[in-house]
Each structure stands twice: as C-alpha cells, then as structure tokens.
C-alpha cells in the first residue's frame with residue numbers, strides 16, 4: 001500500500017439551514033503536493049476547507065490526517081495537527097504590528113509556568129524570528145511598519161502566508177490568496193507558494209485564476225454544487241477541460 | 250500631552266491661583282480619581298467595550314469599605330482597601346460574565362443595569378447617609394502628602410504603572426489588543442476571547458474600587474452618591490487620551506494624560522467661578538467631539554488603506 005494521504009476528506013456533508021453547501025465532498029492531498037481547488041462561486045470550496053480546518057463541523061463524513069480519522073472541535077485542533085490556513089477573509093489584526101500578527105495567539109513568553117497568561121512577552125526574539133521568516137519567503141515589508149492596517153494588499157497577504165508557512169508542520173491551505181492583488185503582488189505570493197514543498201509542506205490552493213493554478217499546482221480538482229466533479233493535471237492542454245468542469249460539472 | 254501643556258499655560262494666565270502648590274496638589278488629588286477609573290475604562294475600551302457602571306461601583310465601594318471599617322474584622326486599613334477593591338471586582342465580574350456568557354449584544358445595557366443596581370445598593374445599605382470614618386492609611390492615601398506630592402498621585406503611579414506593564418509586556422496585554430482589533434481572528438488563532446473580555450470588566454471594577462479608596466480617604470467617609478457621573482470623566486479621559494472607541498487602540502499613559510486634561514478643565518472652570526453644571530456640559534461636549542474625531546480618523550485611515558492597496562496593484566500592472 002502507498003503512503004497515506006496527508007489530509008483527506010471523505011464524503012463530507014455540510015448544511016447551512018436548508019442550504020446544502022457540501023454534498024459528499026471527497027478530497028485527497030498527497031505529501032509534498034500542491035493541489036489546486038477550483039470551482040465557481042458558491043461551489044463549496046471555502047466551506048470544504050473550513051471543514052478541513054475545524055472551523056465548521058461536518059454534518060456527515062470524516063476528515064483524516066495521515067490516514068487517521070480526526071474529529072476537530074475548533075481551528076486550534078487543526079493547527080495542532082500541523083494544518084495552517086489563510087482564509088479568504090484574511091483574518092489579520094489591522095491594529096497590530098507585523099510581528100504581533102505573526103505570533104498572535106502563540107506569543108513567545110518567559111515565565112509562563114509561574115505567571116500563566118501574565119507571562120512576559122519576548123518581543124525582541126519574536127521580532128527577529130518574524131523578520132527571518134518573512135525574509136525566507138521573500139516577503140518585503142516597510143522597515144518600521146507600525147501596524148499592518150496601513151500596508152498594501154500584497155504585503156498583508158505576504159504576512160498571512162508567511163505566518164501560515166512558519167507554523168504549519170504539514171499543510172498550508174490558501175483560500176484565494178491572490179484574489180485582491182495586482183500582478184506583481186500575485187507573483188510574489190505564487191513564488192512563496194512554490195517554495196513551500198521544499199520545506200516539507202503540502203498545499204491546498206483555492207483560486208479562480210487558471211494561469212496561476214497551471215503555474216504552481218501539481219493537480220487540480222474541480223468542485224460544483226458541494227461535490228468534487230473531476231480532476232486534471234493543470235496545463236495548457238487541460239485548460240479547456242478544467243473550464244468545462246467548472247462551468248458544467 | 251501638548252493639549253495638557255497648553256491648558257496649563259492658559260489656566261496659569263487666566264487664574265493667579267492655578268499654578269500654586271496648593272491648587273496643583275488639589276488638582277492631583279481630584280484627578281487621580283478620574284485617572285484610576287480611566288485606567289480600568291481603557292482596558293474595556295481597548296476590547297471594543299464600555300463600562301458606564303464605574304461611578305456607581307465607586308459609590309458602593311466607599312460604603313462597603315466604610316461599613317467594614319466599623320466592624321471588628323474589617324478594622325484594618327488593608328482589609329478596608331481589599332473590601333473596596335473586592336466590591337469593585339464583584340460588580341465587574343457580574344458585568345463581564347453577564348455580557349459574555351449572557352450573550353448580550355453589547356456591554357452598554359448590562360453596565361447601565363449595574364449602574365442602577367450598585368447605586369441602589371449603596372443607598373439601601375447606607376440608609377442614604379454617609380458613613381463617617383476611614384482608616385488612617387486610607388485617609389493618607391486620599392488626602393496626605395509625601396513632601397509636596399499627594400499620596401493619591403503616588404497611588405495613581407502604582408496603579409497606572411502596573412496596568413501599563415500588563416498591557417505592554419504580557420501575553421494577556423497582547424490579547425486584549427488582538428481581541429479589540431479583530432475578535433473573530435482572535436478566536437480563530439485560539440485566544441480565549443470570552444475570558445479575556447470577562448477579565449477587563451473585572452479589572453475595570455477593581456479600578457473603580459481603588460478609586461473609591463481615594464475618594465473615601467479624601468473625605469474621611471463613605472457616601473452613597475460618591476462617584477456620580479464620574480463614568481463620563483473616565484470615558485472622556487480614555488478617548489481624549491487617544492484610545493479608539495472602535496477598539497484595539499489606546500495606552501494607559503494616554504488615558505492618564507486624558508484624565509489630567511479633564512481634571513484641569515474641571516479645576517480651571519472651578520477657579521474661574523463657572524457654575525459646576527457648566528463643567529458637566531463642557532465634559533459632555535468634549536466627549537462627543539473626541540468620539541467624532543476618532544471616527545473621522547478611522548475613516549481617513551480606511552481610505553488611506555484603500556489608496557495603498559490600489560497603488561500596489563496599479564503599480565504592478567503599469
């Protein structure tokens with residue numbers, strides 16, 4: 001038998017009231033793979049990854065990590081399993097600095113055992129590590145940036161992706177990371193994504209941009225009406241086939 | 250800070266009494282009360298909340314402290330102070346727990362409710378009369394001097410210093426700014442958002458209890474009307490001090506400076522023999538203006554952000 005998949009969804013069903021967002025979705029992510037997730041608006045892509053990352057609890061079906069079934073109660077469970085996500089709605093803290101954003105929720109502290117939540121922040125160390133992580137992925141931000149709220153879309157996305165990459169043990173999931181970006185900024189984010197497998201990280205990339213998908217993804221699966229309806233290795237030859245799947249299922 | 254210096258200069262010109270040792274000591278004693286309340290209020294406002302019950306908590310705490318001092322077990326100064334702070338903690342905990350776990354849409358109504366409840370309880374258990382007599386240490390804190398400096402100012406420095414350290418240097422401090430800036434993202438990255446929220450209302454209550462120590466000490470008594478409308482001063486101080494009512498932004502030192510601006514305005518209007526009711530009007534107007542400025546600033550920032558993002562993509566495609 002071959003190695004188990006890093007991350008797998010089996011028959012996942014999710015309703016929002018009467019709306020069926022996922023209708024038995026299947027997804028398999030292999031080790032070191034960059035998998036593109038395609039589909040028209042409302043196909044269920046975001047909902048599927050929210051089920052994979054503990055944000056939503058599926059009504060039926062199961063999530064497996066390294067072949068073992070995992071029931072996640074919150075996003076923290078997914079993170080503990082080495083899965084980091086950059087959501088479509090970014091989820092940065094506009095009022096905080098890049099470093100504070102980077103370490104939000106997992107601040108480095110001294111004296112945690114004695115002081116608990118009042119443990120003292122290790123600001124310098126966090127700042128230095130943030131700069132290293134951003135640099136490693138080629139994310140450039142203004143030197144003395146006070147808060148990320150005033151940064152450009154590309155810089156913000158760069159911080160979000162770098163944060164996910166820095167803390168993910170196994171999988172980074174990106175929901176339309178280039179949607180709001182210009183050409184050059186998209187370029188920078190794609191370059192970051194391409195480098196992730198070198199660090200032992202598998203990727204799920206949601207995108208509406210087939211050129212981007214063709215450039216970085218090893219495999220593309222297409223969703224429609226809450227189900228995966230087909231897949232292909234993205235290339236210029238399969239371009240039309242993928243478009244057909246997206247539009248007609 | 251610049252505003253404060255200008256205010257000081259103007260008042261010195263307008264009133265010969267203003268820049269005298271006596272009056273400045275008086276100013277520090279009065280303002281320390283506002284500033285201690287403002288420190289607690291800052292924590293709440295940073296998390297996008299508001300606590301309008303602090304004036305009533307202050308009043309209730311002077312009564313519980315005063316009554317406890319009359320009994321054998323509450324006789325020591327430390328016990329009296331602990332009872333005042335504890336009273337604040339108790340009401341603050343009610344605020345926080347009811348707001349968060351009662352799933353109330355905002356903290357305004359619950360703190361309005363405890364504004365009524367705490368004031369009512371203060372009047373009931375005191376029978377409407379003041380409770381005369383406070384422990385020596387409390388009196389010293391409220392009205393005593395170390396050299397030329399009022400103990401109240403030292404007390405404020407300790408409270409503000411502790412709060413400043415907690416907000417700037419600890420993990421909890423990082424979390425209150427994160428929760429205020431983006432509560433959903435805070436929950437997603439695994440911060441205990443609910444407990445963080447409860448904690449700030451508890452601390453705001455404690456600060457109100459500590460402010461009660463200063464008020465009770467200055468008058469050597471507890472009285473049920475103490476602190477009436479001082480929530481207005483506290484909120485004004487925080488907003489003038491640069492915090493955003495939209496959450497995620499503001500510093501302890503800013504709130505203290507804001508308190509001194511409010512305190513100086515009040516003190517100055519007093520010296521100029523302006524009807525005290527006009528002080529209330531003035532502070533009210535200042536609050537309204539400061540909030541509007543904050544809203545305008547946020548709008549400008551959003552526009553700037555949009556321009557930045559636009560420039561990023563335009564520059565790339567050009």
Ligand SMILES: Nc1ncnc2c1ncn2[C@@H]1O[C@H](COP(=O)(O)OP(=O)(O)OP(=O)(O)O)[C@@H](O)[C@H]1O
Nearest residue numbers: 016019020021039040041042043044045046047048
């Ligand atoms: N929290 C929610 N409550 C109610 N309905 C929802 C919710 N989230 C998603 N839906 C519905 O579920 C369906 C799938 O939405 P989803 O966001 O997963 O689509 P998507 O493939 O990510 O689309 P897009 O490309 O526009 O991001 C849609 O009909 C959407 O309206």
Ligand SMILES: [Mg+2]
Nearest residue numbers: 045046047088
């Ligand atoms: Mg989506």
